Amino acid sequence: MKKKQLGLSMPGVLALMVLAIMILRAAISLIPMYWDDVMVGSILDTIQETKAISSKTSTSDAKRLLEKRFQSNNLPISTDQLEIDRSERRLVLTFTYERRDDFLSNIDFVLTFTHRKDFTQ
Structure with missing residues (x-):
């Protein structure tokens, strides 16, 4: 009586290794981008909690503050896409940015x- 073959063949092992390497490479690319986004959210939360930006803050001052915080945390993110909507007692930051790898x-x-933050006075 013949026994059935157990396990993978050599092409199956190679295909599995290629798949594992591609998943590892994707993780190496994606995890730092998501971690940077978590840092951006943390920076915006800290700014909101410390009231470093208020409804009276100018657009250029808000951009400068964010750029300074991003630079001190080594985040390669530009504030060019930062949108600021303001009214008398309200300032809303909408920050949409794109990362490529x-x-x-x-x-x-x-x-x-x-990210969207509302600085209401």
Whole structure:
């Protein structure tokens, strides 16, 4: 009586290794981008809690403050996409930005993050 073969063949093992390497490479690309986004959210929360930005803060001062905080935390994020809506007693920051990272040769990961903070007096 013949026994059935157990386990993977060599091509199966190689395919599994290639898949594992691709998943590891994706994690190496994506995890830092998500971690940077967590840091951006933390910075915006800290600014809101410490009241470093209020409804009377000018647009240029708000951008300058955010750029300074991003730079001190080594975040490669520009404040060019920062939108500020203001009224008499209200200032709303809407920050939408895009991050890109290489995956394999000409294949990129493109992630878009959005944060919105309301500074009401």
